[in-house]
């Protein structure tokens with residue numbers, strides 16, 4: 001956490017990426033990313049829901065543990081899911097404690113301004129670092145009437161400026177600014193001593209975050225304005241699956257190099273088949289369907 005603070009002082013933007021499993025976390029962790037966020041966006045990306053509201057603390061712990069096991073360098077922040085911190089500061093502390101103890105979180109993130117200040121204070125008092133989250137807070141999707149850019153009107157922008165200061169005063173070590181006009185995000189970032197991490201909030205934040213599947217281009221149907229695709233993996237993955245299916249159907253896969261041999265036989269019929277002949281199936285490189293058979297060659 002102190003290192004993350006130092007980034008703002010030194011003017012080095014903070015890099016945050018979401019992750020939900022061990023395989024991708026290993027890849028992220030090898031790439032000098034500062035923070036891995038186990039986001040409640042997993043409700044959409046992993047669970048296929050339309051929003052994040054049904055994600056549970058147990059879901060968050062499950063994915064946090066998957067990520068934790070693969071993580072060596074980066075700081076791991078875990079989202080507090082909807083209704084795990086709204087009821088009371090006591091409930092919030094209990095649930096944040098589970099994310100730390102069972103999930104291995106180094107810090108937790110929760111959405112909202114003034115109304116979550118008591119919860120943030122309880123967590124910070126217990127030694128749990130808290131990241132705030134303002135603007136297009138996805139857990140308020142129904143209140144917003146969709147995932148819509150927030151604080152475009154001056155009254156709302158003023159409210160956000162005030163709430164950013166409240167979160168800082170409550171002890172947040174950083175905060176996400178999501179889906180707000182860039183000039184507002186830049187201004188808020190300059191007004192705070194803690195770093196802001198933007199998503200759809202322009203280039204004036206102290207860091208950026210993207211959902212991993214978005215930046216990898218894994219979902220053709222999700223292309224909001226704020227996402228930049230650094231790869232088009234959906235195409236690559238589909239090509240690989242299709243090629244695999246073709247090769248299975250043509251018996252080109254598995255080839256000789258993917259196939260196990262039996263141990264050398266000592267019995268007198270050992271000579272019936274050369275020992276380097278595959279035990280079963282066709283050899284590689286042939287597109288021709290081959291006759292099945294396990295008998296002597």
Ligand SMILES: Nc1nc(=O)c2c([nH]1)NC[C@@H]1CN(c3ccc(C(=O)N[C@@H](CCC(=O)O)C(=O)O)cc3)CN21
Pocket residue numbers: 040041044045052136138147148149179200211213214222223224225226
């Ligand atoms: N894959 C993924 N990426 C995310 O960034 C993300 C999730 N899932 N799930 C949780 C929330 C939901 N988020 C979203 C989802 C959609 C828009 C969207 O369609 N935005 C419109 C702006 C609409 C408007 O203000 O008129 C856009 O074009 O950016 C934005 C944020 C961000 N989070």
Ligand SMILES: CC(C)C(=O)C(=O)O
Pocket residue numbers: 018037038039040041042079176178199209210211
């Ligand atoms: C997009 C980030 C900020 C998030 O909260 C999530 O992935 O759940």
Ligand SMILES: [Mg+2]
Pocket residue numbers: 039040041079138
């Ligand atoms: Mg989230």
